[in-house]
Amino acid sequence: MDFNGSDTIPGPRTEDQLPHTAQAAAKIVIVGGFGVGKTTMVGSVSEITPLTTEETMTQAGIGVDDNFGSASKTATTVAMDFGRISITDQLVLYLFGTPGQQRFWFLWNGLFEGALGAVVLVDTRRLEVSFDVMGRLEERGVPFVVAINSFPDAPRYDIEELRTALDLTPDIPIIECDARRRASSRDVLMTLMRFLHSLAMTGSLT
Amino acid sequence: MTPPQRQRRDIVPEPPAPKEGEDKPGNPERMYVVAGPDGERAELDLVTLIVARATDPPPSASPEQAALLRLCAAPLSVAELSAYLHLPFSAMGVLLTELLTAELVQARAPIVRKARSDRSLLEAVMNGLQRL
Numbered sequence: 001m002d003f004n005g006s007d008t009i010p011g012p013r014t015e016d017q018l019p020h021t022a023q024a025a026a027k028i029v030i031v032g033g034f035g036v037g038k039t040t041m042v043g044s045v046s047e048i049t050p051l052t053t054e055e056t057m058t059q060a061g062i063g064v065d066d067n068f069g070s071a072s073k074t075a076t077t078v079a080m081d082f083g084r085i086s087i088t089d090q091l092v093l094y095l096f097g098t099p100g101q102q103r104f105w106f107l108w109n110g111l112f113e114g115a116l117g118a119v120v121l122v123d124t125r126r127l128e129v130s131f132d133v134m135g136r137l138e139e140r141g142v143p144f145v146v147a148i149n150s151f152p153d154a155p156r157y158d159i160e161e162l163r164t165a166l167d168l169t170p171d172i173p174i175i176e177c178d179a180r181r182r183a184s185s186r187d188v189l190m191t192l193m194r195f196l197h198s199l200a201m202t203g204s205l206t
Numbered sequence: 207m208t209p210p211q212r213q214r215r216d217i218v219p220e221p222p223a224p225k226e227g228e229d230k231p232g233n234p235e236r237m238y239v240v241a242g243p244d245g246e247r248a249e250l251d252l253v254t255l256i257v258a259r260a261t262d263p264p265p266s267a268s269p270e271q272a273a274l275l276r277l278c279a280a281p282l283s284v285a286e287l288s289a290y291l292h293l294p295f296s297a298m299g300v301l302l303t304e305l306l307t308a309e310l311v312q313a314r315a316p317i318v319r320k321a322r323s324d325r326s327l328l329e330a331v332m333n334g335l336q337r338l
């Protein structure tokens with residue numbers, strides 16, 4: 001980027017600026033495989049047009065579903081879309097759509113460690129893509145809910161069948177959603193917040 | 207048709223975090239910024255909010271610094287700064303550490319996981335989502 005023309009770097013539109021009273025932000029991570037609807041979900045609830053933060057990764061860690069550039073390149077770019085919801089004048093919530101492969105996660109310091117919780121977005125056509133993600137979140141003690149993004153040609157299972165297949169305990173919410181619809185995506189986030197609240201009530205969090 | 211079954215025992219141990227200079231790009235030191243009400247050192251987070259202390263960048267500011275200062279006339283997260291500046295997240299640490307040291311910006315620490323047990327925070331978020 002040519003910073004000498006920095007006067008022209010577009011920033012947020014005036015109506016997208018946070019008030020000066022904004023004191024702190026929290027984040028939620030939406031994680032799932034390629035094409036599962038992460039960016040769609042972020043975009044449907046965000047108050048700003050989703051933005052992208054990138055990080056470069058050297059060959060050793062290159063993922064399989066991310067074929068940026070040619071094979072001769074030594075680095076690949078990993079992108080993460082995110083959106084924003086202003087909760088109050090003081091509090092802001094950010095949503096990050098993150099690739100499912102955990103080898104990408106360390107690129108962004110504290111992405112999961114600092115998150116309030118996670119939404120694992122699942123496509124029943126490729127259920128197994130989410131297995132590893134759920135294992136990693138369990139290992140790290142990141143509370144999560146499971147959202148089944150309903151694609152028209154995807155196999156339908158009932159929730160309890162999915163709970164058994166995903167080996168999830170009865171307390172973990174599993175809900176169907178349509179990531180394209182704001183109300184549906186909002187419900188997913190509400191489900192996560194209610195779940196976190198119930199964990200806080202029962203003192204399951206340290 | 208039955209769905210494929212997850213096997214917990216299939217989970218392989220997590221690979222160790224890459225050593226410095228190996229995988230991790232352009233991030234020679236941990237990204238610490240001074241933040242928080244007690245001035246404690248906090249790690250730079252994607253959602254640390256950055257605010258410029260003065261609207262006009264000093265003449266000594268580099269073009270990158272000046273661009274960043276203009277962007278955060280109002281509070282803006284590190285993630286947003288990274289997006290608007292087209293700079294990788296790891297590059298933000300260096301840039302922001304300089305600006306924090308020069309007291310040209312202020313950093314507002316994020317709400318991190320331990321606050322999850324804060325029920326009033328969770329309730330505030332739920333109320334906010336309800337209004338969407």
Ligand SMILES: Nc1nc2c(ncn2[C@@H]2O[C@H](COP(=O)(O)OP(=O)(O)O)[C@@H](O)[C@H]2O)c(=O)[nH]1
Pocket residue numbers: 032033034035036037038039040041097149150151152177178179180
């Ligand atoms: N039918 C249907 N299509 C969806 C839904 N969510 C996303 N899509 C489509 O699936 C494709 C991939 O979505 P995207 O959000 O880019 O996936 P990402 O790779 O996880 O970020 C896009 O063409 C979306 O329009 C959904 O809930 N229902």
Ligand SMILES: [Mg+2]
Pocket residue numbers: 038039040081097
């Ligand atoms: Mg995407």
